[in-house]
Amino acid sequence: MRLPRWAGSLGAKTAAFITVMCCALAALLGVLVHVSVTNQTVGQARELALDRLAEATAAYEAGDTLVPGTGVDPVGLPAQLRALAAAGGRGTMVGEYRGRPTMWAAGPVDGGRAIAVEVDYSQGKRTIDGLDRAIVWSSALAIGATLLVGALAVTRVTRRLHATAQVARRISAGDLDARVDDPRTKQPARPQDEVAAVAAALDSMAASLQSKLLSEQRFTADVAHELRTPLTGLHAAAELLPPGRPTELVRDRVAALRTLTEDLLEISRLDAGRERLDLDTEQLAALAERVVRASGTDSDVRVVRDAHVETDRRRLERVLGNLVANAHRHGRAPVVLTVDGPAVTVRDHGDGYPAYLVEHGPQRFRTEGGTRGHGLGLTIALGQAEVLGAGLEFGNAPDGGACARLTLPQGKPGAQGLPDGAV
Known part of the structure; x- marks a missing residue:
């Protein structure tokens, strides 16, 4: 599939590059912030759950009544965590219990059973979800602002490039007076960017080309004018020669030289652009x-x-x-x-x-x-x-x-x- 013409422009390529880079940077920063905050939030909830698990285990071993949120082999305990506790290990896991996020902590007790503690993890989950939304919105705003600023900056550059290209087309069409006249090239104290360097080089080239062409035009016109006088004399002298083949050859060559001289004069006038039309129907x-x-x-x-x-x-x-x-x-x-x-x-x-x-x-x-x-x-x-x-x-x-x-x-x-x- 062929891309549209505008897709090949410098502005479109720059906008695409800025967008891709901003998205990549925003995604990288978002992932880093998300992982960091998630680890911190989960770590705090895990520490709280393990502390309560230690208190519940001590109370169970002392024969005290377990506080709400603790129990032996509770119904909602995740199977993986139950198996870990039955094998004599201790661990934590985030899961769903009664329709809300819950941090579970479980450990072994006698009889191959598991004592578990549930800690409400809703606040931590809301914090992470809110952070993710903030990351998405802030990233979108940052990408939009960066793209706008970048588009404005690139537009200024591309506008100058288009102006330079337009002048180059005018010069190639024969307008040797065309110049870019970039203001940065006229102020040496100002920093010179690459576009200004191209504009200055184009103006210098046009001036040099114009000077050479004008010199050639003047040379052609001068030669034609200088030839006119001796050719007029030759033509008059040829008319005085006696009839014969040599006279015909001389007259023929003189006529050819006069024609060539008139053609050169006409070309010099065309090159100078001084011709004026005399219009009629x-x-x-x-x-x-x-x-x-x-x-x-x-x-x-x-x-x-x-x-x-x-x-x-x-x-x-x-x-x-x-x-x-x-x-x-x-x-x-x-x-x-x-x-x-x-x-x-x-x-x-x-x-x-x-x-x-x-x-x-x-x-x-x-x-x-x-x-x-x-x-x-x-x-x-x-x-x-x-x-x-x-x-x-x-x-x-x-x-x-x-x-x-x-x-x-x-x-x-x-x-x-x-x-x-x-x-």
């Missing part, structure tokens, strides 16, 4: 058709269900254009762009995305199999999709081919989907 099927026409590729557009979406047209065209270009560059025809409500799927029929890309997403300057490209197209598509608030998922179709699915936020309230094939 767009018809998704018509926008997909424009993207395919602008790409100059032989791609099919299929409309299962058209929709209006509120989005940034330029950025959405950039995302879909990169997906279509990647499908033609690294996949095989036919390339199909399917519009199904606010979701657009771009699929080719090639070998599919590499395993690392499906699992971890696109990585800059990484391609598989020696294919052309710098691995920036899908990176830009993913970054622009995040700016749009859309989800971009990469996978492989069961029957082969790469499949990228872009899911856009719904349009303005009241926007209605269009009939299939409507433009």
